[in-house]
Amino acid sequence: MGTSILSSSNLTSPSLCILSIPTLSSSFSSPLSSLNLRSHHHRSVALSTAGKFHLSCSLSDSSPLPPYSPRRRPDYIPNRISDPNYVRIFDTTLRDGEQSPGATLTSKEKLDIARQLAKLGVDIIEAGFPAASKDDFEAVKTIAETVGNSVDENGYVPVICGLSRCNKKDIETAWEAVRYAKRPRIHTFIATSDIHLKHKLKKSKEEVIEIARNMVRFARSLGCEDVEFSPEDAGRSEREYLYEILGEVIKAGATTLNIPDTVGITLPSEFGQLIADIKANTHGIQNVIISTHCQNDLGLSTANTLSGAHSGARQVEVTINGIGERAGNASLEEVVMAIKCRGDQVLGGLFTGIDTRHIVMTSKMVEEYTGMQTQPHKAIVGANAFAHESGIHQDGMLKHKGTYEIMSPEEIGLERSNEAGIVLGKLSGRHALRDRLNELGYELDDVQLSNLFWRFKSVAEQKKRVTDADLIALVSDEVFQPEAVWTLVDMQITCGTLGLSTSTVKLADSNGKEHVACSVGTGPVDAAYKAVDLIVKEPTTLLEYSMNAVTEGVDAIATTRVLIRGDNNYSSTNAVTGESVQRTFSGTGAGMDIVVSSVKAYVGALNKMLGFKEHSTRSLTMMATGLYQKATVSSCIQETSGQFVLLGLILLLIPQIGLYGICCRSKRLFLFFFYGMIVVIIVVTSYSTKCFIYNITFGIAKNPAEDHRSANQLLGRLVSREKFQSVIECIIHKHDCNYNASKNSNVWTYCCAQPDGCGDRTMFDKPGEWSWKDQYQQNQVPEECSYGYCLSCKGCQLSILKAIVHQWKYLSMFSYPTLVISCISFAIAWCLKDKIDEVEDYRGSYS
Numbered sequence: 001m002g003t004s005i006l007s008s009s010n011l012t013s014p015s016l017c018i019l020s021i022p023t024l025s026s027s028f029s030s031p032l033s034s035l036n037l038r039s040h041h042h043r044s045v046a047l048s049t050a051g052k053f054h055l056s057c058s059l060s061d062s063s064p065l066p067p068y069s070p071r072r073r074p075d076y077i078p079n080r081i082s083d084p085n086y087v088r089i090f091d092t093t094l095r096d097g098e099q100s101p102g103a104t105l106t107s108k109e110k111l112d113i114a115r116q117l118a119k120l121g122v123d124i125i126e127a128g129f130p131a132a133s134k135d136d137f138e139a140v141k142t143i144a145e146t147v148g149n150s151v152d153e154n155g156y157v158p159v160i161c162g163l164s165r166c167n168k169k170d171i172e173t174a175w176e177a178v179r180y181a182k183r184p185r186i187h188t189f190i191a192t193s194d195i196h197l198k199h200k201l202k203k204s205k206e207e208v209i210e211i212a213r214n215m216v217r218f219a220r221s222l223g224c225e226d227v228e229f230s231p232e233d234a235g236r237s238e239r240e241y242l243y244e245i246l247g248e249v250i251k252a253g254a255t256t257l258n259i260p261d262t263v264g265i266t267l268p269s270e271f272g273q274l275i276a277d278i279k280a281n282t283h284g285i286q287n288v289i290i291s292t293h294c295q296n297d298l299g300l301s302t303a304n305t306l307s308g309a310h311s312g313a314r315q316v317e318v319t320i321n322g323i324g325e326r327a328g329n330a331s332l333e334e335v336v337m338a339i340k341c342r343g344d345q346v347l348g349g350l351f352t353g354i355d356t357r358h359i360v361m362t363s364k365m366v367e368e369y370t371g372m373q374t375q376p377h378k379a380i381v382g383a384n385a386f387a388h389e390s391g392i393h394q395d396g397m398l399k400h401k402g403t404y405e406i407m408s409p410e411e412i413g414l415e416r417s418n419e420a421g422i423v424l425g426k427l428s429g430r431h432a433l434r435d436r437l438n439e440l441g442y443e444l445d446d447v448q449l450s451n452l453f454w455r456f457k458s459v460a461e462q463k464k465r466v467t468d469a470d471l472i473a474l475v476s477d478e479v480f481q482p483e484a485v486w487t488l489v490d491m492q493i494t495c496g497t498l499g500l501s502t503s504t505v506k507l508a509d510s511n512g513k514e515h516v517a518c519s520v521g522t523g524p525v526d527a528a529y530k531a532v533d534l535i536v537k538e539p540t541t542l543l544e545y546s547m548n549a550v551t552e553g554v555d556a557i558a559t560t561r562v563l564i565r566g567d568n569n570y571s572s573t574n575a576v577t578g579e580s581v582q583r584t585f586s587g588t589g590a591g592m593d594i595v596v597s598s599v600k601a602y603v604g605a606l607n608k609m610l611g612f613k614e615h616s617t618r619s620l621t622m623m624a625t626g627l628y629q630k631a632t633v634s635s636c637i638q639e640t641s642g643q644f645v646l647l648g649l650i651l652l653l654i655p656q657i658g659l660y661g662i663c664c665r666s667k668r669l670f671l672f673f674f675y676g677m678i679v680v681i682i683v684v685t686s687y688s689t690k691c692f693i694y695n696i697t698f699g700i701a702k703n704p705a706e707d708h709r710s711a712n713q714l715l716g717r718l719v720s721r722e723k724f725q726s727v728i729e730c731i732i733h734k735h736d737c738n739y740n741a742s743k744n745s746n747v748w749t750y751c752c753a754q755p756d757g758c759g760d761r762t763m764f765d766k767p768g769e770w771s772w773k774d775q776y777q778q779n780q781v782p783e784e785c786s787y788g789y790c791l792s793c794k795g796c797q798l799s800i801l802k803a804i805v806h807q808w809k810y811l812s813m814f815s816y817p818t819l820v821i822s823c824i825s826f827a828i829a830w831c832l833k834d835k836i837d838e839v840e841d842y843r844g845s846y847s
Contacts, residue, residue, distance in 0.1 A: 073156060073353035076123070076183060078226040079255035079288050081314055085349045087339060088123040088315040089332065090291060093366060094143075095126045095163055096329055097319040102544070102563045103370035104583045106482050106611045107139040114147045116365050117158070117320075120358045122332075124159040124315070126187060130177035131170040135612060140177040148181025156353075159226065161185040166215040175222045186219045187258070189230035192237040192245055205241055213248045220253035228256040230293065235261035235271065243281045250284035256315060257288050261304060264297030264327065272307035279312045291315035294330045296322060301330035306338055310347050320366040321374050321381065333359050333380040333412070341407055360413040361443060364472075368480030371561055371586025380412060414440070424471070426460035433471075440468060442475055452478045462555060462592060469550040473557045477590035477600065482608040485510055486536060493595050495524040503527035505599065507535050525598045532599065536606055539567035543584060547594060558594045560601040562587050566609050585609040677826040684819045691816075719804055727804065 074082040081088070094110050097103065105113070110128070117125050125147065127140040140162050148160035160181035162174035166188050178184035190212050191201055197208065212229065219227045229249045234242060246257050259278060261271060271294065279285055292308035292315070294301040305316050322331030336354045343350040363381040367374055376383040386409045401408075424436060430453055437444060437452075444452065455474050460466050487508045495501035500520040505528055508514050517534035521527030529542070544563035549556040565584045585608045589600025715721050 071351050071353075073121075073123075073154070075155075076159070078185075081289065084314075085343075085351060086314065087309055087350050087352050088289070088291075089121075089336065089352050089354055090124040090126065090161075090315050090317040091117050091122040091319065091332060092126040092293075092317050092329065093117070093319040093323065093332075094139075095128050096317075096325065097323040097366070097370070098128070099325045100323050100328070100370065100372060102584045102586045103323060103372055104585050104608070104612065105369055106608055107135060107142060108483050108611070109369040109608075110139045111142055111146065113320075113362075113365060113369060114143045115150075116358070116362045118147050118150060119355070120362050121156070121353050121355045122158060123353065124161050124185065126161040126163060126317075127178070129163045131164060131173045137173060137177050140174075141180070144178045144181035144184065148178070148183065151182070157182050159183040159185050161187050161228070164188045164219075166190040166211050168215070168218060171215060171219050172222070175219070175224055179223070183226065184224060185226040185228060185256075186222075186224045187228040187230065188215055188219060189232050189258075189260075190215075191233055192231035192242060193233035193235075194238065195236065196233050209245050209248055212245055213252045216249045216252040216254050225255070227254050228258055228291070229254040230258040230260050232260060233262040234259045235263065235266045235274065239274075239277060239281075242278065243283075246278065246285070247283040250282070250288055255288055256291050257282075257285075258291035258293050258315070258317065259308070259313070260293035260317075261295055261301075262293075264295035264301060266294075266300075266304060267298075268300060268303040268307040271304040272311040275308045275311040275313050289315050291317060292330075293317040295324070296327040296329060299327070301328070302334040302338065305330040305335050306347070309339070309350060321363055321372070321378070323366070323370060323372055331379070333363060337380050337407060337412070340411075356411050357413040360440075364442070364475075365480060368476045368588065371563070371588060373561070385409075386414070424456075424460070424466040426457065428456075428460070428466075436468075437471065437475070440471065442479075444475075444479060448479050459557065459592065467551050470557050473550045473559050473590040476559070476588055480588075481604055482587075483611050485607045485610040486532075486603055488596075488599055488603050489514060491528060491531075491596065491599060493524045493528060495527070501527040503531045505531040505535065507532065507603070524595045528595055528599045529602055532602060532606070536610075538606060538610065540564045540606070540609070541567060542602075545598075547598070550590075555592065557590055557592055558597045559588060559590045560594070560597045562598075562601045562605050564602075564605045564609065583612070585612070674826075674829045677822060677829055681819070681822050681826060684822055688816055688819050714801060719801060723804070724801065 072083075074086050094105070094113060098105055098110075114125055114127060125143070127143040128136045130137040130140045140160075144160040147158065149157070151157045160178050160183065162178040162185070164170035164174040164186060171186060171188060174186050174188075175184070178186070190208055191197065192208065197203060197205065201208065203211075212231075216227055216229055229246075231237060231242060231245055250257070257278075259275060266274065271292075275290060275292065279290060290308075290313040292305050292313045294304040294308070294317075296302075301322065305318065309316055316330065316335055318332040318335050319329045320332050322328040322334070332354075336352055336356060336359070339347060339350050339352055340354075340356060360381060363374070366372075374382055377385075379385065386405065424432060430449065433453055433456055434444070434449055437449075452474055455478055456466065456471070459470060459474065463470070489506040489508050491506065492504045493501065494503075501522070501524045502518065502520050503524065504516065504518045506514055506516045515535045517531045519527050519530035519534060521530050525545075533540070542562060542564055544561070546562075547558055547560045550559055551557065563584055563586050565582060585605045587601045587603070587605025587608060589597045589602075589604060591597040591600060715724055
């Protein structure tokens with residue numbers, strides 16, 4: 001007899017019962033209980049074992065996929081689900097999944113994945129940990145503003161959730177990031193196990209209960225009606241203490257209680273019993289949703305999650321492909337398909353709102369963006385999930401696919417390659433390529449298809465037949481790439497045993513300007529990477545390099561994956577440990593030339609890193625003045641441009657004149673040099689003095705809004721009111737009303753400036769989304785500050801004034817060394833002036 005890891009279908013019972021399942025040798029039979037997974041011809045075949053449970057699986061043929069007809073998704077109410085069998089899917093790929101080493105995602109990639117998750121139909125998207133870094137905050141905010149406001153024809157819109165630790169700063173940051181979604185949620189957590197209380201928090205149980213209660217109450221006070229609380233390491237926490245703290249946060253206003261097996265230590269029977277016990281012993285539990293979050297340290301995350309759902313949890317926290325910290329999390333595709341295939345028979349009728357036809361595309365997108373390849377034998381989405389090599393299995397599959405498959409690949413958006421009837425080659429057209437990509441689960445727009453088509457034709461010219469693996473590699477190389485800061489144009493490699501390898505690389509920047517560099521190295525890849533480094537000028541460390549041939553044969557396409565770490569500080573805060581973590585960036589490339597493939601992967605990783613850097617520094621640049629985009633502000637100020645040019649000319653010309661006079665022993669030229677140095681010292685001293693006065697006179701606070709002085713008190717000393725006014729008008733009037741301009745330049749932390757003619761237009765130019773007025777309110781601009789140009793805002797004015805002052809600070813970094821060099825040159829000239837005795841110019845030359 002076999003035993004089930006799942007509990008009784010009586011969800012109201014606090015106890016866990018063991019369900020007996022006969023082995024395949026049992027002679028017991030019962031009426032069929034089937035789950036119909038539709039085939040292309042809307043036929044189903046009931047498969048039965050000799051045991052107690054049965055399953056219907058669909059046939060697979062070349063007919064179109066049937067229309068998707070899910071069971072009705074209940075209306076969303078934070079703390080209640082009208083259908084007791086509905087299970088909410090909480091996806092944390094963008095938060096817990098991104099904590100996997102090397103899985104750093106850019107803001108654009110996070111937005112793409114969030115949109116795909118919405119298409120998949122997940123109920124809650126945990127978009128990130130906003131307090132981790134400015135980039136994480138902006139990414140969560142953007143997802144809340146866009147995906148969190150995209151309502152489909154059925155009224156579905158995902159909940160956008162932000163994670164926070166149990167402290168006010170984190171919770172406020174999370175709320176600021178998610179508040180613009182139609183359904184925002186704050187997810188806060190604190191550890192409850194004895195080992196965490198003693199060694200990490202160093203707090204008593206009573207103190208932790210008080211913190212949890214106060215922080216949930218604080219989250220609700222901000223206006224958030226959907227608050228999730230997690231007792232970290234609940235799997236190792238004392239039960240009675242767990243019941244107590246959960247009861248207290250329910251009283252404080254929590255709507256969802258998440259029970260995490262943080263270290264993945266529990267077995268399915270234990271975790272199911274834990275959920276059942278919490279359901280039976282926690283006061284007020286009937287007024288909230290119970291959730292699960294299972295780590296995969298023992299390979300049991302999916303089993304634990306299903307056991308928890310069967311015991312009464314109605315929300316499950318999962319990630320695409322099961323990615324996450326350490327061994328990962330419960331896999332969305334595994335949990336969803338298990339519920340779909342076995343929900344009626346074993347799980348008491350449980351179901352989800354997931355459109356499983358989008359599973360393959362979502363899996364591939366996450367795989368490519370994170371650079372974390374799924375193993376071939378990965379359940380549901382692995383390359384071998386629907387492959388059959390054994391002769392016995394192949395024979396059974398030819399006779400009836402239900403003999404060795406419990407689900408149809410079409411159910412997850414995949415079609416068998418040997419049934420498509422299409423062989424792609426150099427004569428194939430766009431329609432054939434699009435059809436085949438659709439069969440593989442890729443839905444590309446016209447621009448993506450056009451770019452991919454020419455790559456496909458190039459490969460097809462060199463290969464007789466382009467395989468599915470080739471297509472997947474090309475899609476990865478063309479579609480799932482970060483925003484291009486640098487693009488590979490051309491490269492040439494010379495290598496062999498007769499000397500050092502040499503490389504010439506041509507890259508184009510984002511403006512289309514081409515840059516060329518040459519380098520030598522110990523091999524062709526090393527030489528090419530060094531040439532790229534000479535162009536990009538961004539110090540990095542290569543952590544991993546791997547290459548695979550996607551098919552057999554010498555003409556196979558090579559796929560390369562690299563993992564790099566920026567030597568500059570690219571860090572974020574780990575949500576669980578609170579430690580600062582160095583970010584790593586992955587890149588992939590594909591090509592029939594292995595060196596070209598390698599360079600594409602390296603450039604892709606650099607693009608991801610530079611894109612992350614650009615987005616991080618775009619918000620609050622100009623040395624904490626509160627202004628966006630340094631180049632825009634600098635072009636309007638232009639306070640020190642002439643001085644920089646003059647100092648540059650001085651440094652360039654004066655040494656040349658002095659050197660000529662010395663070498664040619666010309667008394668006349670040397671006197672020009674001698675007296676010229678006196679003038680230079682006077683000029684540079686005046687600049688340096690002014691820089692020094694600027695730096696000590698103003699001393700504006702890091703947060704200008706907190707400075708006790710006003711701009712009016714500072715204007716007129718060194719910066720005139722006319723200059724100040726012209727800078728403000730230049731910054732404001734240089735931009736229009738559209739979202740990109742406002743986001744990149746004139747939405748300031750301490751300013752609420754609105755360009756002329758914008759009126760009440762929203763930042764996205766659509767009603768109901770983030771408006772200028774929202775930005776004004778979000779930054780908590782004082783009431784006395786006008787909604788239009790906020791010239792009376794102290795913080796705004798001091799921000800602009802500080803930007804002007806900072807240009808003189810930058811000049812001081814140039815003028816001080818120039819003054820030192822000038823003084824040294826004058827001292828040398830003073831020592832040599834009596835030794836130059838030729839009255840007339842020497843009619844010669846020097847080199």
